[in-house]
Amino acid sequence: MIxxxxxxxxxxxxxxxxxxxxxxxxxxxxxxxxxxxxxxQAPLGKKILGxxxxxxxxxxxxxxxxxxxxxxxVVFAEIGQDVHFEGGFLEDAIQEGxxxxxxxxxxxxxxxxxxxxxxxxxxxxPAVIHYxxxxxxxxxxxxxxxxxGSENMSRxxxxxxxxxxxxxxxxxxxxxxxxxxxxxxxxxxxxxxxxTFEKCALLxxxxxxxxxxxxxxxxxxxxxxxxMLDKINALGIGPGGLGGSTTAFAVNINTYATHIAGLPVAxxxxxxxxxxxxxxx
Numbered sequence: 001m002i003x004x005x006x007x008x009x010x011x012x013x014x015x016x017x018x019x020x021x022x023x024x025x026x027x028x029x030x031x032x033x034x035x036x037x038x039x040x041q042a043p044l045g046k047k048i049l050g051x052x053x054x055x056x057x058x059x060x061x062x063x064x065x066x067x068x069x070x071x072x073x074v075v076f077a078e079i080g081q082d083v084h085f086e087g088g089f090l091e092d093a094i095q096e097g098x099x100x101x102x103x104x105x106x107x108x109x110x111x112x113x114x115x116x117x118x119x120x121x122x123x124x125x126p127a128v129i130h131y132x133x134x135x136x137x138x139x140x141x142x143x144x145x146x147x148x149g150s151e152n153m154s155r156x157x158x159x160x161x162x163x164x165x166x167x168x169x170x171x172x173x174x175x176x177x178x179x180x181x182x183x184x185x186x187x188x189x190x191x192x193x194x195x196t197f198e199k200c201a202l203l204x205x206x207x208x209x210x211x212x213x214x215x216x217x218x219x220x221x222x223x224x225x226x227x228m229l230d231k232i233n234a235l236g237i238g239p240g241g242l243g244g245s246t247t248a249f250a251v252n253i254n255t256y257a258t259h260i261a262g263l264p265v266a267x268x269x270x271x272x273x274x275x276x277x278x279x280x281x
Contacts, residue, residue, distance in 0.1 A: 003137035004084045005281055007093035010141070013279050014097025017143040018073060019105035021275040022065045025056050028211035029188075029274050032249040036186060036239075045244025049186075052239070052272060067273050070107040071145030073098045073127035076206065080136040091129065099123040110148075130202065139281040144209050150187065150271040153179035156201055159263040168193060168265050169228065175267035176232050176248070181241020184271035187248050188212060189232065192266040194256040203254040204268035209276040212250035225251045239272075249274075 025033070033056075037049040059066045075094055085093075102109055102124035109124045134140075155178075157171040172191055179187070192203025215222045228251040238244025249272070258264060 001137070002082055002084050003080075004086055005139060007085050007088040007090060009281060010085070010090065010093040010139075011097040011100065013141060013281065014075065014094055014143065015100040015104070017141065017277045017279060018098060018101025018107065018145070021143055021145050021277045022067075022070045022105065022107050023063060024060060025066055025273060026211075026276055028213050029249070029272075030056070032212050033186075033272065036246040036249065040239070040244055040246050042238060042244035044242050045238045045240075045246060048239035048242065048244075049246065065107060066275075067147060067271070068108060069110065069147035069149060070102070070124075071147045071275065072111055072151075073102075073124060074144045074146050074205065075127050075129045076132070076140075076142040076144070076209065077129060078132045078134050078140040078142075080138045081133050082135075082137040083139055094129055095125050095127060098127045099125050140278065141281065142209050142276060142278045144205075144276045146205075146275075147184075147271060147273075150179070150183040150269045153183040154204070154268045155266070156197065157265045157267075158197065159265055161261065161263050163263055165224070167263065169224075169231070171265045172228050172251070172267055173231060173235075175269065176237075177235060179269055180237055183269045185237055185241060185248065186239055186246045186272045188270045188272075188274040189228070189248050189251045190268040190270065191228075191251060191253040192256070192268070193253060193264070194258040195264060196258070196262075197264060199256055200264035200266040201268065203256055204266035207252035207254045208268055208270045208274060209278075210252045210254075212252065212274070216253055218255070221253050221255060225253050228253075 190207035192200035237247040
């Protein structure tokens, strides 16, 4: 049976999600930060984590963004095939929600309409939207504003199958080591393995939106996530890049089938706020 959803409902939710994501840290990220602040042994690292906690407290009390870079809006829209939208185009509704959220929420507008001419669009649109058709009559919207301090540190490696799992590990460590303090650590490391050039990048981006307290359901990937988290934290980059044992809160890895001749690996790094909000309509 077909379920009808007015596009105005999509716009309203995206607007609210833009504001929520930029003003309040998600529950999983706050818990990870609090745990790290208790566990960090390096005096300077512990002090920086305490300052991040204080920043979150001030942001919530005074209604100011948790980070000055309020990001480029990335939206994942999972749409049940039994859903019918009325009142306009879905794409327009999502973009309008982003426009309203960033203008009415007094969030920094960081998007330029042409990558070479560099003229600001003044409302943080267009967003980057990824659609997926699923079963049923529900719509799941995930909003993940992405700041570019960490985005610029992300990498894609087109490995050969012979590089194997050790090559994958080396690629992840190389990306994090090269990022150093530029990714605003502690960070969350999203990794995509498999697919094609563009698919592995999308997998890595989606991995960042997975709660950091939810490891992969695949046993061998769950083990790899923990191993890479331990190795990354052993690098000693630490909070703010000033040393310590908390370089990353989590390593989230997503995988997909790939070609017999390839082993694509993407590493999409996010800073300590790792903003993500999920709603179901």
